[in-house]
Amino acid sequence: MNRLDQIEKFLLPHGYRRNGFMLIALGLPVILLMMTTLVINKESDVVMSYWKEWSGYLLHIPISLGLFWILFAAEQQEDEMFLSMRLKATFHGIRFAFIAVLFLPVISLISFWVFGNELKTIDVGGNLAVVSLLLLYANISYWYLKMKALKDEE
Amino acid sequence: MKNSIKVERARHDMTQERLAELIGVSRQTINSMEKNKYVPSTVLALRLSAVFQISVNELFELTDEDRITE
Numbered sequence: 001m002n003r004l005d006q007i008e009k010f011l012l013p014h015g016y017r018r019n020g021f022m023l024i025a026l027g028l029p030v031i032l033l034m035m036t037t038l039v040i041n042k043e044s045d046v047v048m049s050y051w052k053e054w055s056g057y058l059l060h061i062p063i064s065l066g067l068f069w070i071l072f073a074a075e076q077q078e079d080e081m082f083l084s085m086r087l088k089a090t091f092h093g094i095r096f097a098f099i100a101v102l103f104l105p106v107i108s109l110i111s112f113w114v115f116g117n118e119l120k121t122i123d124v125g126g127n128l129a130v131v132s133l134l135l136l137y138a139n140i141s142y143w144y145l146k147m148k149a150l151k152d153e154e
Numbered sequence: 155m156k157n158s159i160k161v162e163r164a165r166h167d168m169t170q171e172r173l174a175e176l177i178g179v180s181r182q183t184i185n186s187m188e189k190n191k192y193v194p195s196t197v198l199a200l201r202l203s204a205v206f207q208i209s210v211n212e213l214f215e216l217t218d219e220d221r222i223t224e
Contacts, residue, residue: 079179
């Protein structure tokens with residue numbers, strides 16, 4: 001069995017799920033603090049330059065890492081159905097991220113036609129933002145599929 | 155794909171938990187299979203047939219939708 005075949009067996013220990021939630025919980029106050037600082041110091045070039053340089057990392061590293069851990073942490077009793085759900089959810093995530101990235105310029109066009117705003121290319125926020133978006137939607141899909149399976153039991 | 159897991163489980167007087175234990179999956183997976191929401195892999199199908207001591211063909215059945223029509 002080569003490495004590519006083994007990748008389907010790649011899952012983190014179950015405890016990583018809790019760690020993922022904790023990481024997101026820790027990351028969110030940092031983001032909020034950063035945003036608040038920005039609002040308070042609107043005119044400060046120092047804060048703005050710092051924000052421009054580091055916002056991507058501050059915003060997306062805890063979120064994307066946390067979401068990754070949550071999605072790829074094994075269930076308490078992991079089996080092939082959960083693997084299949086995770087695969088489906090990842091496909092949904094890829095599709096959503098792809099559509100989101102493709103349609104961002106359309107939003108700019110609509111904004112130009114409807115509101116007369118300046119026509120400009122919308123930057124999705126770099127590679128990390130796309131990864132966060134993908135993982136976020138994959139997580140939502142996974143939990144939806146899991147909840148649906150649980151609901152069917154009732 | 156239809157299956158008779160629920161019927162066989164009842165015939166063997168077995169709970170979902172017990173069957174899950176025997177074939178090494180979660181109870182949710184047994185429930186999803188019984189409700190035809192999840193189609194198991196060949197390995198799992200063979201494990202089920204071994205537990206119930208019947209063939210896979212007796213346990214699983216193709217529906218009209220699953221058949222290839224020319």
